[in-house]
Amino acid sequence: MSVFKDAGHLFRFAGLFVLAFLIFLVVRHFVVPKSFGEYGHYRGAAMGEIAAHPAKYAGHETCETCHSDIADKKKSGKHAHVNCEACHGAIFMRLPAPEPKPDLYERFVALVSRRIPPDPPLLRHAEDPTSVKPVLPDTAVLCARCHTASAAKPKGFPQVDPAEHSGGLPCQTCHNPHSPGMDASNTAAGGAK
Amino acid sequence: MKVSRRQMLILLPAAVVAWESVMAGTPEESPNYKMTDHWWGMLIDITKCIGCGNCVRACSTENDVPDGYFRTWVERYHVNDEDMTQPVVISPDGGKEGFPSVAKEDEGKYFFVPKMCNHCADSPCTQVCPVGATFISPDGVVLVDQKYCLGCAYCVQACPYGCRFINPAKETADKCTLCYHRITQGLTTACCENCPTGARQLADLKDPKDPIHEFLRTHSVQVLKPQMATGAKAFYNGLDGSVR
Numbered sequence: 001m002s003v004f005k006d007a008g009h010l011f012r013f014a015g016l017f018v019l020a021f022l023i024f025l026v027v028r029h030f031v032v033p034k035s036f037g038e039y040g041h042y043r044g045a046a047m048g049e050i051a052a053h054p055a056k057y058a059g060h061e062t063c064e065t066c067h068s069d070i071a072d073k074k075k076s077g078k079h080a081h082v083n084c085e086a087c088h089g090a091i092f093m094r095l096p097a098p099e100p101k102p103d104l105y106e107r108f109v110a111l112v113s114r115r116i117p118p119d120p121p122l123l124r125h126a127e128d129p130t131s132v133k134p135v136l137p138d139t140a141v142l143c144a145r146c147h148t149a150s151a152a153k154p155k156g157f158p159q160v161d162p163a164e165h166s167g168g169l170p171c172q173t174c175h176n177p178h179s180p181g182m183d184a185s186n187t188a189a190g191g192a193k
Numbered sequence: 194m195k196v197s198r199r200q201m202l203i204l205l206p207a208a209v210v211a212w213e214s215v216m217a218g219t220p221e222e223s224p225n226y227k228m229t230d231h232w233w234g235m236l237i238d239i240t241k242c243i244g245c246g247n248c249v250r251a252c253s254t255e256n257d258v259p260d261g262y263f264r265t266w267v268e269r270y271h272v273n274d275e276d277m278t279q280p281v282v283i284s285p286d287g288g289k290e291g292f293p294s295v296a297k298e299d300e301g302k303y304f305f306v307p308k309m310c311n312h313c314a315d316s317p318c319t320q321v322c323p324v325g326a327t328f329i330s331p332d333g334v335v336l337v338d339q340k341y342c343l344g345c346a347y348c349v350q351a352c353p354y355g356c357r358f359i360n361p362a363k364e365t366a367d368k369c370t371l372c373y374h375r376i377t378q379g380l381t382t383a384c385c386e387n388c389p390t391g392a393r394q395l396a397d398l399k400d401p402k403d404p405i406h407e408f409l410r411t412h413s414v415q416v417l418k419p420q421m422a423t424g425a426k427a428f429y430n431g432l433d434g435s436v437r
Contacts (some may be wrong), residue, residue: 042328046338053374086387146245151295152303153243
């Protein structure tokens, strides 16, 4: 035992290290989120939080549950693969964000906590079809966005010079946007190819 | 039962630790969605893109992307016949409202290239994060943990495709999530849902029935900057050599 003679100060020092390590473990337990390291070097719960973001485009299947007549019309036409919301816009719409409060305390909290601002509420056409209606698109703008002639577009894609093609008439005078081909149901004069 | 002061000092912290674990719980997942069953990617067909900007608008609506920032954007390339090393690239407001018309007589070739996060399997951006705030999920999507991110922007510099930015409101790194909230619910991404020509298609590389496999077998497909060995999963059909 002569080796440990006069070694008390070393043991006390080692004890301090052990104590510091234990404190580190306890602090670490509270500071590191529970799901950190569940799948890798990140917080596993983050995926659930990202997946909780509300969707605004419900998908064409949702529209078709009520608007089956339009879906049938679309199916046979050239716009069969253009989904509803691509023209009509998202059926869930954000309300405008509320004005930030000029409250000094609120501003202080926001400053020190770098708080992520809450998302404004959603309006849902699918849940309340009468009061929440998507805006009927203006065909002059909407159709031109895709079908205005440009050499940059793929060669096979139908393109026109709107001014020359219709002389400024709205597109739906001749074409039904849901099935734009010129068939018996869409008979009107004009429309240079 | 009598509990001594000494016993109490030991029991109390133990009870706190146990209670913490009970309250924390585990993250809720969609019951029908198993992360290990998927490996997400994207197919972008340049030969079909008409530069309408629907994808950019849809993405910005769906994900509340601040004005002037983009999780996806469309570029228009103009390449002169003999000099493909100097393409002229424009992307006005990310291509959100489309592009100016090009007359047939104009020289060279023009085409559109939609850009977005490539959801790389060996992504440089996740490797540089000092705090583990950005990561590749088990289903192959590169995500940012908004609560953990410090906003140091190392990842913004590391991405060779320029797909990340610092969100001015949240002051954290922001990027395409491949509409993680949609694909885990069985929906397609907002950009794919709103592409009128089918130039964008969400692909699940682990699903043997996904048409991506047939497409990759039968077409000449390329990824952006293959020399970077990022394992990019945005596959481009008809990609011109001039695209950077």
